[in-house]
Amino acid sequence: xxxxxxxxxxxxxxxxxxxxxxxxxxxxxxxxxxxxxxxxxxxxxxxxxxxxxxxxxxxxxxxxxxxxxxxxxxxxxxxxxxxxxxxxxxxxxxxxxxxxxxxxxxxxxxxxxxxxxxxxxxxxxxxxxxxxxxxxxxxxxxxxxxxxxxxxxxxxxxxxxxxxxxxxxxxxxxxxxxxxxxxxxxxxxxxxxxxxxxxxxxxxxxxxxxxxxxxxxxxxxxxxxxxxxxxxxxxxxxxxxxxxxxxxxxxxxxxxxxxxxxxxxxxxxxxxxxxxxxxxxxxxxxxxxxxxxxxxxxxxxxxxxxxxxxxxxxxxxxxxxxxxxxxxxxxxxxxxxxxxxxxxxxxxxxxxxxxxxxxxxxxxxxxxxxxxxxxxxxxxxxxxxxxxxxxxxxxxxxxxxxxxxxxxxxxxxxxxxxxxxxxxxxxxxxxxxxxxxxxxxxxxxxxxx
Amino acid sequence: xxxxxxxxxxxxxxxxxxxxxxxxxxxxxxxxxxxxxxxxxxxxxxxxxxxxxxxxxxxxxxxxxxxxxxxxxxxxxxxxxxxxxxxxxxxxxxxxxxxxxxxxxxxxxxxxxxxxxxxxxxxxxxxxxxxxxxxxxxxxxxxxxxxxxxxxxxxxxxxxxxxxxxxxxxxxxxxxxxxxxxxxxxxxxxxxxxxxxxxxxxxxxxxxxxxxxxxxxxxxxxxxxxxxxxxxxxxxxxxxxxxxxxxxxxxxxxxxxxxxxxxxxxxxxxxxxxxxxxxxxxxxxxxxxxxxxxxxxxxxxxxxxxxxxxxxxxxxxxxxxxxxxxxxxxxxxxxxxxxxxxxxxxxxxxxxxxxxxxxxxxxxxxxxxxxxxxxxxxxxxxxxxxxxxxxxxxxxxxxxxxxxxxxxxxxxxxxxxxxxxxxxxxxxxxxxxxxxxxxxxxxxxxxxx
Numbered sequence: 020x021x022x023x024x025x026x027x028x029x030x031x032x033x034x035x036x037x038x039x040x041x042x043x044x045x046x047x048x049x050x051x052x053x054x055x056x057x058x059x060x061x062x063x064x065x066x067x068x069x070x071x072x073x074x075x076x077x078x079x080x081x082x083x084x085x086x087x088x089x090x091x092x093x094x095x096x097x098x099x100x101x102x103x104x105x106x107x108x109x110x111x112x113x114x115x116x117x118x119x120x121x122x123x124x125x126x127x128x129x130x131x132x133x134x135x136x137x138x139x140x141x142x143x144x145x146x147x148x149x150x151x152x153x154x155x156x157x158x159x160x161x162x163x164x165x166x167x168x169x170x171x172x173x174x175x176x177x178x179x180x181x182x183x184x185x186x187x188x189x190x191x192x193x194x195x196x197x198x199x200x201x202x203x204x205x206x207x208x209x210x211x212x213x214x215x216x217x218x219x220x221x222x223x224x225x226x227x228x229x230x231x232x233x234x235x236x237x238x239x240x241x242x243x244x245x246x247x248x249x250x251x252x253x254x255x256x257x258x259x260x261x262x263x264x265x266x267x268x269x270x271x272x273x274x275x276x277x278x279x280x281x282x283x284x285x286x287x288x289x290x291x292x293x294x295x296x297x298x299x300x301x302x303x304x305x306x307x308x309x310x311x312x313x314x315x316x317x318x319x320x321x322x323x324x325x326x327x328x329x330x331x332x333x334x335x336x337x338x339x340x341x342x343x344x345x346x347x348x349x350x351x352x353x354x355x356x357x358x359x360x361x362x363x364x365x366x367x368x369x370x371x372x373x374x375x376x377x378x379x380x381x382x383x384x385x386x387x388x389x390x391x392x393x394x395x396x397x398x399x400x401x402x403x404x405x406x407x408x409x410x411x412x413x414x415x416x417x418x419x420x421x422x423x424x425x426x427x428x429x430x431x432x433x434x435x436x437x438x439x440x441x442x443x444x445x446x447x448x449x450x451x452x453x454x455x456x457x458x459x460x461x462x463x464x465x466x467x468x
Numbered sequence: 469x470x471x472x473x474x475x476x477x478x479x480x481x482x483x484x485x486x487x488x489x490x491x492x493x494x495x496x497x498x499x500x501x502x503x504x505x506x507x508x509x510x511x512x513x514x515x516x517x518x519x520x521x522x523x524x525x526x527x528x529x530x531x532x533x534x535x536x537x538x539x540x541x542x543x544x545x546x547x548x549x550x551x552x553x554x555x556x557x558x559x560x561x562x563x564x565x566x567x568x569x570x571x572x573x574x575x576x577x578x579x580x581x582x583x584x585x586x587x588x589x590x591x592x593x594x595x596x597x598x599x600x601x602x603x604x605x606x607x608x609x610x611x612x613x614x615x616x617x618x619x620x621x622x623x624x625x626x627x628x629x630x631x632x633x634x635x636x637x638x639x640x641x642x643x644x645x646x647x648x649x650x651x652x653x654x655x656x657x658x659x660x661x662x663x664x665x666x667x668x669x670x671x672x673x674x675x676x677x678x679x680x681x682x683x684x685x686x687x688x689x690x691x692x693x694x695x696x697x698x699x700x701x702x703x704x705x706x707x708x709x710x711x712x713x714x715x716x717x718x719x720x721x722x723x724x725x726x727x728x729x730x731x732x733x734x735x736x737x738x739x740x741x742x743x744x745x746x747x748x749x750x751x752x753x754x755x756x757x758x759x760x761x762x763x764x765x766x767x768x769x770x771x772x773x774x775x776x777x778x779x780x781x782x783x784x785x786x787x788x789x790x791x792x793x794x795x796x797x798x799x800x801x802x803x804x805x806x807x808x809x810x811x812x813x814x815x816x817x818x819x820x821x822x823x824x825x826x827x828x829x830x831x832x833x834x835x836x837x838x839x840x841x842x843x844x845x846x847x848x849x850x851x852x853x854x855x856x857x858x859x860x861x862x863x864x865x866x867x868x869x870x871x872x873x874x875x876x877x878x879x880x881x882x883x884x885x886x887x888x889x890x891x892x893x894x895x896x897x898x899x900x901x902x903x904x905x906x907x908x909x910x911x912x913x914x915x916x917x
Contacts, residue, residue, distance in 0.1 A: 062836055062896045076836035321894035324901040342889050349893035358893050387525035419898040420869035427873050430890050431880035440791050441879050444798035444807050445770035447511045449868040452773040
């Protein structure tokens with residue numbers, strides 16, 4: 020059996036590794052446009068900030084190491100130009116040699132990922148306007164910083180990548196302005212929680228401009244100034260473009276593969292597309308929101324890995340299911356961990372849920388133990404049923420723990436009032452006897468009456 | 469309505485605060501034998517190690533502060549000598565004045581806690597043999613260290629308290645030998661996991677003697693030497709006695725209150741004893757193990773707090789239930805966090821479960837991110853159903869998170885193979901895309917076939 024995989028980052032390599040493990044006889048080839056495969060996109064901000072010192076650090080496998088370790092063939096710098104559904108072939112361009120070949124497949128996996136959105140703004144082609152998606156993008160940003168010792172950057176976009184890169188640039192003592200078109204950063208949070216992040220950024224000396232889009236980049240050869248809709252002129256030595264990503268679906272669309280209402284590729288729980296023997300996984304596909312049951316597109320490394328694993332099993336005929344996501348995410352913004360899972364109040368209302376919510380502050384661990392800090396917990400609860408629909412947690416320590424407990428609770432459709440029944444671990448260096456999640460559960464449940 | 473509460477540490481004060489909140493009109497009095505109330509027993513090792521510098525640090529409320537803040541009356545240094553069930557009175561001794569009084573109650577809560585076991589060993593009455601239960605015990609240990617600059621201690625007992633105190637003594641550069649009668653430390657773990665802790669202690673220069681009990685303390689006025697069953701002679705400047713605690717049930721027993729098969733007070737889920745209007749909570753009562761459905765006695769601060777809350781509600785006629793525990797616990801042993809939840813393999817077998825288990829190592833977070841460390845996860849899974857019955861986790865970072873996720877999963881009767889379906893948070897500083905718990909779930913599930 021011949022399995023062709025298009026794309027060799029998280030989902031593609033996970034699927035290949037899984038499939039080869041199940042069926043060592045299968046002939047598996049990964050085509051990847053880039054020269055790097057299997058890198059940690061999520062690690063790139065830490066490579067840029069020099070917390071990860073070696074480029075190799077964020078590359079989990081080179082093509083050679085992957086082939087040796089996992090037994091699947093890797094063709095990097097090979098771009099798949101078309102899928103011929105009827106003849107079960109892909110048209111592959113060897114980018115270095117500029118050769119085109121047809122390759123047969125029995126099963127095909129599309130794991131083409133997502134790409135940064137590059138808006139059609141005047142001046143967008145000026146030098147030193149950098150997106151961040153792959154290791155080459157990161158290399159270019161690092162080279163720019165090392166060669167030009169820039170003093171001032173404008174980050175366009177206040178999402179995860181924008182804010183993680185803001186932290187990276189602060190590590191290089193670069194002054195940063197963040198420009199976000201929405202009226203809040205991190206639009207996966209409710210606005211009251213996002214406000215905590217803005218205050219933290221401001222404490223770190225970051226200028227945060229909200230509700231204002233960019234209309235022009237000015238400069239001679241390189242960008243020197245960013246002009247916003249409201250008329251602000253922001254001088255800068257370079258720009259980070261982080262307004263978001265979109266799923267790479269062109270190839271799939273041309274082959275007649277159905278896209279979902281989110282614009283990403285539609286798959287069933289076995290990661291099958293509408294066309295027989297063609298699967299899709301990773302940032303190019305949509306998932307099911309486990310709470311609403313509706314399609315949702317949240318491109319994250321953790322999901323991509325799991326997609327890949329499930330696809331890899333099914334490619335080899337071993338049934339496996341990807342049931343869906345809660346859109347759990349976490350990011351570090353300077354000293355703060357910022358996390359969410361499930362629905363925000365805003366999302367819940369948009370989806371027609373009647374909800375109550377509360378925001379509480381609670382200790383990360385015993386107050387008398389060193390490094391005590393308060394974390395802020397927002398809980399979103401369905402009014403009628405009392406079920407937890409979502410949570411957002413921000414703080415300096417213990418945020419990841421609580422968001423993961425909450426994700427597990429939501430996964431199991433627990434009610435807010437039941438959180439106190441969980442026998443969570445307690446010792447002074449780690450927690451308090453009655454955890455903030457339990458208090459949030461009780462407080463929010465009370466609001467239902 | 470008059471509520472009398474016997475014991476003013478975790479359960480007693482939680483109950484009083486809760487009851488007063490529900491019914492501000494209720495007359496509530498707490499009788500506490502000790503001069504301190506509402507202290508953190510779990511914090512005492514950190515007070516001794518000087519990590520918590522002030523005595524006040526581990527005292528959450530003084531009697532005066534508690535009265536002012538919570539509105540319940542506190543009579544410290546008042547010992548309840550007897551409960552007169554028929555006349556609904558307690559006999560109270562004012563220890564300072566040496567006066568005896570009768571006090572009427574409408575509802576009574578017994579929260580008498582537990583006391584360290586003091587074995588009848590030759591030489592047990594020598595000076596400088598210290599148990600640790602309350603703040604006075606801690607004061608005495610601290611005084612001894614400060615006054616005598618001791619160089620060598622023997623800790624009798626390799627449970628949580630013994631090992632936490634071992635860490636405290638190491639902080640004072642005191643050489644420590646731990647003597648444990650069982651063939652492993654931390655008998656709430658399986659022996660293979662406990663072995664990791666022993667190796668860690670040995671790395672820290674601690675002598676760990678297993679499978680050997682103490683038969684004699686020798687010395688002139690103060691203890692100078694510990695003699696073990698195997699004939700070892702351990703010279704020392706003082707001894708910590710940490711062989712365990714037993715529930716304080718004498719008072720209850722004399723009043724005809726039923727004890728459970730664990731030897732602690734038996735209560736229903738409303739914390740009611742067998743006698744009308746008498747409740748019990750905290751370290752003196754047994755709980756239900758949520759997995760086996762059988763009684764279990766695991767005296768921990770987190771449970772005591774919850775017991776108190778539930779008792780406080782029911783004392784005031786607001787129905788609340790304490791459903792049970794998973795015996796989740798965590799401790800810090802020098803640089804290691806050691807945690808468990810649910811059943812060990814040994815316990816599961818004792819209870820008649822047919823189980824499979826596996827031990828894996830997994831990263832706390834992304835390998836390229838600073839402070840990467842591997843944690844060891846042991847998962848215990850019911851062979852037939854695939855349900856997770858327990859887990860043990862040891863490592864330097866991220867242990868508390870994973871044990872709490874596991875406790876939440878077990879609470880919801882999740883299967884090992886379902887752990888991978890939980891949408892846990894991922895970003896490089898916090899986790900890996902496929903968490904160790906997920907891997908442990910898959911690996912252990914596979915062993916069922």
